[in-house]
Amino acid sequence: MGRTVKDVRLQDRASRSRLPVSADIYWRTINEGCHLGYYRGARGGKWVARHRKAGSGTGYVKERIGEADDVRDADGITVLDWKQAQAKAHDWFEGQARGGVKPAGPFTVGDALDEYSANFKTRTGAVPTDMTSRIEIIRAVLGELEVASLTQTVISDWFNARASSPKMVRTKKGAEPSVRPVDTKEALRKRRSTANRLLTVLKAALNLTAETREWLPVAAWAKVKPFKGVDVANRRYLNDDEARRLVNASEPEFRPMVLASLLTGARYGELRHAKVKDYDRQSRTVYLMEAKNAHPRPAYLDDEGTQMIETAVAGKAPGDLLFTRPSGTQWKQADQLRRMNDAFDRAKIDKTTFHDLRRTYGARLARKGVAMAVIAEAMGHKDERITRKHYAHLAPSYVSETVRNAVSGMGIVEKTNVVPLGKSA
Structure with a gap:
């Protein structure tokens, strides 16, 4: 690992808190062609590394390497202090010097879902059952596809198919699988609402992946829009x-x-x-x-x-x-x-x-x-x-x-002996 440098603006959270929130990144030179940067957002900061290979004549390659310990204490994994950020940046610089940002093997949607699930568990402590279920539904169809090869057509076709597919009905153990057809407007609304939830999880996983892999085709999923007007509040309550x-x-x-x-x-x-x-x-x-x-x-x-x-x-x-x-x-x-x-x-x-x-x-x-x-x-x-x-x-x-007070008093409904349920006559 390379040497650890000092920077009075960035090395502790108190100093960083005095920096103005900005879209620009505060950079510190670590070695020739190697820089560690700090982005200060409204909800905390991020560490960013950039590298330019000597004599290449090309621009910088950038990667976000972790969250700054502005709000949460450093854990050395996803939340890093100044020293830990430098250590992780040095590892990344060495990888850049050996050849590039793309992984040796194919990076699939399934890998992205795994990263998202692990990140969610790190931040919150657990992955909810409903999210786990949605992740597995996505994985069943898209899991083996390479993220770098995704297109808007692939995502749209999957999304529209989910929105119109029959709903699986739970049956007794050993019974034949059963489905509920999408044959009414209400059934179609519900299936579209379910498809929206799946798309939300898929986009969240792919966006998290793309934060550290600038070569991924973000437009492939960003341009796929959810259905509008399909999420309604459930009005079922017991008296x-x-x-x-x-x-x-x-x-x-x-x-x-x-x-x-x-x-x-x-x-x-x-x-x-x-x-x-x-x-x-x-x-x-x-x-x-x-x-x-x-x-x-x-x-x-x-x-x-x-x-x-x-x-x-x-x-x-x-x-x-x-x-x-x-x-x-x-x-x-x-x-x-x-x-x-x-x-x-x-x-x-x-x-x-x-x-x-x-x-x-x-x-x-x-x-x-x-x-x-x-x-x-x-x-x-x-x-x-x-x-x-x-x-x-x-x-x-x-x-x-x-x-109610404004519209009352027309006297157009004949009075009867009918009493609303729950009231005595």
Whole structure:
């Protein structure tokens, strides 16, 4: 490794914090034709290396080699301090001197997906199940293709095929595979929405790859645009009567999971990973560690919720799971499907999903007039806009009351003895 040079502007985070945010890179010469640069963005800095082979007469080759330790402490892998950045730059300079930036073997979409998954895990601690599923769906078709050979046509054809392909239907073990045809506007909307999510993951993986490989054809995927107007908020919520009927109709061993979601707004995955030690009796909260996007959050308990959790923790050790199957093992991802369908049949309620129990929790808060910011915090939404998309129409508001008062009083509907459900005559 080459010598380590000093630079009072760049060698510590305090000095770098005083540099203005700029599109220009602050360069420091390491050796002839070799420079280490620092790019200061609004959300932190990046280390960039550039190299020009002596006597070549060509321009510089650049590569981003890591994130600066402006916000997070250096780990020597993806987040680097000044000394670590120089060490990594020296290794890269030596590679350049031996021959170029392209890898010896083909770099495939599958390799890009692996890099993206590893990077996501490094930054957040875990890769969500739904993202892992989307990565594998992409890999099944595009995984063996070389990224350098991708074209807009290849990406567009794959994307459009996903948007119009029949949806696979889950069947019992040993049964023949089954599909649901895309034969209605609603079915087509859902398939296009799913295709959009896959495209988002694919673009994120390829963009991350292209940050350090300037020779990749970014335009091949950048020009493929998602479908517009296909993502709509799910409007399925249970009213209090339906929620009680569903709880009573649930299998006894699965009932605690249903109760917990209705009383905390927790996702199925969060509940099946929750442990006894995550419950704080004094603050009456359950800390959900396996939350979506690896952002742990507290679930706040009312009297019923506290009673439910106290029952769940009775006789268990701190490291035990809060909710388990009758065998004492962890609930699996697919265990809720049949149990939910059977419970809806017994309760005589239109079938929906376990996730709608979480939506029911959010809807109850909105109907009570709870501020959107509070609901967002309680449900672990990263952005209040997500909360408004799903629940703002349920909340009492000046607009809704003003409109109702303004249009009332025409007297054109004959009064009857019909009483809305949930109200007494």
